[in-house]
Amino acid sequence: MNEEENAAPVGPDQIRDAVVAEIPHLRRYARALLRDATAADDLVQDCLERALGRLHLFQPGTNLRSWLFAVLHNLFISQRRTQARRRDEPMAEPPSPAVPPVQTARLEARDMGNALAQLPAEQRVVVLLIGLEDMSYREAADVLGVPIGTVMSRLSRGRERLRLLMEGPPVEGSGEPVLRRVK
Amino acid sequence: MSDTGAHRPVDETMLHAFLDGELDAAGRVEVEQWVARHPDDAARLAAFGRQKAALHAAFDRVTEETVPTRLLQAARRRRQATPWARIAAALALLVAGAAAGWFGRDIATGPNRSVTLAERAIGAHVIYTAEVRHPVEVTSAEEEHLVRWLSRRLGQPLKLPDLRPVGFRCMGGRLLPDDGRPAAQFMYEDETGRRLTLYLRVMPEGRDTAFRFVHERDVSAFYWIDGKFGYALTANLPRDRLLQVATAVYEAGPK
Numbered sequence: 001m002n003e004e005e006n007a008a009p010v011g012p013d014q015i016r017d018a019v020v021a022e023i024p025h026l027r028r029y030a031r032a033l034l035r036d037a038t039a040a041d042d043l044v045q046d047c048l049e050r051a052l053g054r055l056h057l058f059q060p061g062t063n064l065r066s067w068l069f070a071v072l073h074n075l076f077i078s079q080r081r082t083q084a085r086r087r088d089e090p091m092a093e094p095p096s097p098a099v100p101p102v103q104t105a106r107l108e109a110r111d112m113g114n115a116l117a118q119l120p121a122e123q124r125v126v127v128l129l130i131g132l133e134d135m136s137y138r139e140a141a142d143v144l145g146v147p148i149g150t151v152m153s154r155l156s157r158g159r160e161r162l163r164l165l166m167e168g169p170p171v172e173g174s175g176e177p178v179l180r181r182v183k
Numbered sequence: 184m185s186d187t188g189a190h191r192p193v194d195e196t197m198l199h200a201f202l203d204g205e206l207d208a209a210g211r212v213e214v215e216q217w218v219a220r221h222p223d224d225a226a227r228l229a230a231f232g233r234q235k236a237a238l239h240a241a242f243d244r245v246t247e248e249t250v251p252t253r254l255l256q257a258a259r260r261r262r263q264a265t266p267w268a269r270i271a272a273a274l275a276l277l278v279a280g281a282a283a284g285w286f287g288r289d290i291a292t293g294p295n296r297s298v299t300l301a302e303r304a305i306g307a308h309v310i311y312t313a314e315v316r317h318p319v320e321v322t323s324a325e326e327e328h329l330v331r332w333l334s335r336r337l338g339q340p341l342k343l344p345d346l347r348p349v350g351f352r353c354m355g356g357r358l359l360p361d362d363g364r365p366a367a368q369f370m371y372e373d374e375t376g377r378r379l380t381l382y383l384r385v386m387p388e389g390r391d392t393a394f395r396f397v398h399e400r401d402v403s404a405f406y407w408i409d410g411k412f413g414y415a416l417t418a419n420l421p422r423d424r425l426l427q428v429a430t431a432v433y434e435a436g437p438k
Contacts (some may be wrong), residue, residue, distance in 0.1 A: 003249075012298075016258060016259060017229075019258050020250075020255065020258045020259070022256060023250050023254055023255070024245070024246035024247075024250065027245050027246070027248070027250070027254070028242050028243065028245040028246050031242060031245045032241070032242045032245075041251055041253075041254060044254055045253060045254055045257045046223075046315055048254060048257040048258045049257050049315060050315055050376055051376070052257070057374045058374070059374070067328070067374070067375060070375035070376070070377070071375055071376045073373060074376050074377045074419070075376075077401055077419050078309075078312050078313040078378075079313060081309050081313070081400060081401065081402065082309055082310070082313045096342065102393070111241075112237055112238060112240075112241035122401075127238075127258065128238070130203055131234065131235045131238045132238045132239065136205065137200075137203070137205055143375075144419070145375070145377060145419075145420065145424075146203065146379070146421060147421070152196050152199070152200070152213075153196070155199055156195050156196055156199055157365075159199065159231050159234060160195075160235055163227075163230050163231065163234060166234065167230060169235075172277055181419060
């Protein structure tokens with residue numbers, strides 16, 4: 001079960017170094033998950049503090065990346081829940097009207113970001129863990145604490161929905177529920 | 184290897200598994216042959232491939248950004264309370280206030296007090312499991328004191344269930360107000376930091392009940408009355424897994 005790149009760290013210092021090496025991945029994932037860069041880094045910071053506070057619970061030889069993503073995921077769930085309780089406010093800003101593109105990557109990021117924000121969180125996390133972070137289904141199931149079959153069905157639904165949002169026919173006016181934010 | 188003639192149709196899940204490198208050689212051949220004969224599925228497969236590429240195109244640049252200093256510091260050392268931490272603490276208070284308001288709704292003692300028990304337990308779970316730095320009032324390092332203190336406040340001897348056999352380590356606990364009465368919350372976590380809370384209060388009029396299950400957003404709870412106590416076990420866990428833990432709690436309970 002060892003991931004070659006994660007099998008090495010043993011001592012606390014080495015684990016810390018390995019944690020630091022994961023920060024860019026955690027940031028990328030959090031950015032795609034939340035869209036807002038500051039909120040994403042806040043989540044990563046919380047994750048790092050919580051993870052480092054329990055380094056003693058990490059078992060050397062197991063997958064550090066999965067562990068960190070699991071910590072981040074649990075924080076994401078807790079935060080979403082408190083936010084949802086406070087009010088049913090959306091997690092991200094509503095899609096903004098198109099602005100003249102500065103560069104293609106930015107435009108793609110905005111389109112993809114908008115489309116992702118329309119997915120229910122449980123589908124979004126699976127699409128991102130597998131599609132962006134290149135996790136195996138097993139790793140994603142471990143991160144989320146759900147059976148592998150659940151990962152597969154959420155992935156299927158999430159990608160199909162994303163496909164319709166990105167490439168499908170215009171949905172406005174058709175009463176199609178696909179675009180509605182589902183909480 | 185001449186006969187790869189799979190008869191089952193390739194379903195959606197298999198297309199994704201193919202794309203994600205989850206299939207063995209035989210499975211890959213099966214999908215390849217299938218999409219060669221089914222242009223619609225070939226088009227879907229291509230679309231999902233483009234989607235994956237688009238995700239990378241949109242977000243890979245984040246990995247090239249300079250990592251903010253605050254994140255490096257967070258990873259390098261344990262920190263004192265920072266301005267950010269204070270903001271988080273203030274926010275938590277705000278959330279607690281909002282939740283108290285939300286709770287006010289069902290303070291009225293309805294006919295079904297154990298439903299209220301579950302709602303209170305879920306509310307307390309939501310508030311305190313989100314706490315990064317102060318999730319508990321007394322940590323499990325002072326387990327004896329914790330149990331003695333809460334037993335005294337609840338007026339009944341409590342036992343702290345050992346949930347390590349089912350994968351959860353006790354972090355500690357806190358005293359909570361429950362409609363003018365004391366209640367106890369014990370918090371546990373697994374090795375990934377997934378948190379679970381056990382909420383207990385004395386039920387003077389209680390008669391034993393079976394496990395009942397509620398699910399609200401992404402939190403689930405089992406609650407029941409056993410002897411003098413009402414219990415509610417709350418977590419973001421699949422029902423089966425939560426039931427396993429609830430059973431462990433029940434078995435550890437006072438008999």
